[in-house]
Amino acid sequence: MPAPYEIFVLVKQVPDQGSKAGLNPDGTIDRARAKRMLNPFDRYALQAALNVKKTYGGRVTAISMGPPPAVEVLLETLEHGVDRGVLLSDKRLAASDTLATAYALYKTIIWAGHYDVIFCGLQTTDGDTAQVGPQLAERLGLPQITYCQDFRIAADQVYADRIIEGGYQKIISQMPLLITVANSYHRLEYKSFHGSWKVQQLLRNTEEQNKYIQSVDLDVIGADEQRCGLKGSPTIVAATEKVGEIGGNCSMHEGHSAEELVGEVVQSTNLQEFLAI
Numbered sequence: 001m002p003a004p005y006e007i008f009v010l011v012k013q014v015p016d017q018g019s020k021a022g023l024n025p026d027g028t029i030d031r032a033r034a035k036r037m038l039n040p041f042d043r044y045a046l047q048a049a050l051n052v053k054k055t056y057g058g059r060v061t062a063i064s065m066g067p068p069p070a071v072e073v074l075l076e077t078l079e080h081g082v083d084r085g086v087l088l089s090d091k092r093l094a095a096s097d098t099l100a101t102a103y104a105l106y107k108t109i110i111w112a113g114h115y116d117v118i119f120c121g122l123q124t125t126d127g128d129t130a131q132v133g134p135q136l137a138e139r140l141g142l143p144q145i146t147y148c149q150d151f152r153i154a155a156d157q158v159y160a161d162r163i164i165e166g167g168y169q170k171i172i173s174q175m176p177l178l179i180t181v182a183n184s185y186h187r188l189e190y191k192s193f194h195g196s197w198k199v200q201q202l203l204r205n206t207e208e209q210n211k212y213i214q215s216v217d218l219d220v221i222g223a224d225e226q227r228c229g230l231k232g233s234p235t236i237v238a239a240t241e242k243v244g245e246i247g248g249n250c251s252m253h254e255g256h257s258a259e260e261l262v263g264e265v266v267q268s269t270n271l272q273e274f275l276a277i
Helices: 040-056 068-080 098-112 132-140 193-203 206-212 258-266 269-276
Strands: 006-010 013-015 036-038 059-065 084-088 117-121 144-154 157-164 167-174 177-181 213-216
Touching: 006 040, 006 098, 006 132, 013 068, 036 040, 036 068, 040 059, 040 068, 040 117, 040 144, 040 177, 059 068, 059 098, 068 084, 068 193, 068 213, 084 098, 098 132, 117 132, 132 144, 132 177, 144 167, 157 177, 193 206, 206 213
Parallel strands: 006 059, 006 117, 059 084, 084 213, 117 177, 144 177
Antiparallel strands: 013 036, 144 157, 157 167
8 A cells, every 4th residue: 555645855964063174175175074964954854754754654765965975864864764765976966056956856856756745954054055945846846835843734735834034924735845844843853773773784785775775876867967066057156265263262241230331341452443443
């Protein structure tokens, strides 16, 4: 009997924010040196996908785009309860901006088959554009709910609360649709013992791992390489600079009225120099 819902969730492997990766001579992040992690924003999208599976029934497919090591994040999603993973990996995707990335993922989703709902994180920590999810919805011709903080499903309709300035909107949308999940949604639950045990077995058996995670390239998904990678990226990054280490001195002012405190701060040497500029 087919699963009630086919649920897709997009995840990305990003440099660990706690690692000191540095930059390459061309100004790009030295990803080879950086420790890798699941994009923190995608953890909320993953939990949303798993909640649909748990509450309403269905199958969850995690999709990622990246170099071969990105299979690590797909294995991590399996530990949490995802049913299968798809990794789009191709050297021709290098230096893709959001336009090229959305196109490549769009072709991957079409290749992956039928879906009822697609979940994305708000953004990624290595790009912070928050553009790929909405661009995907436009390419797929889907209604989209962005900044979704909670939702429920009834009769193939999604009833969602969407964050806006000063409050939230209540939205009703028919399936299929795409949802970007806010980080005010439920935190990702711990990995299951069964999921972790299964992944450990898959790590020892490549042939078995291939049954759960499919690796595809541009040729397999039928993508135009002229619309991918640097060729398909109109965005030009003029320069990337490393921000200096956080440091400096601070002084504490307390125990006086607000007027006195402001006066003390104004009299500080650093502020006087700043105001003189």
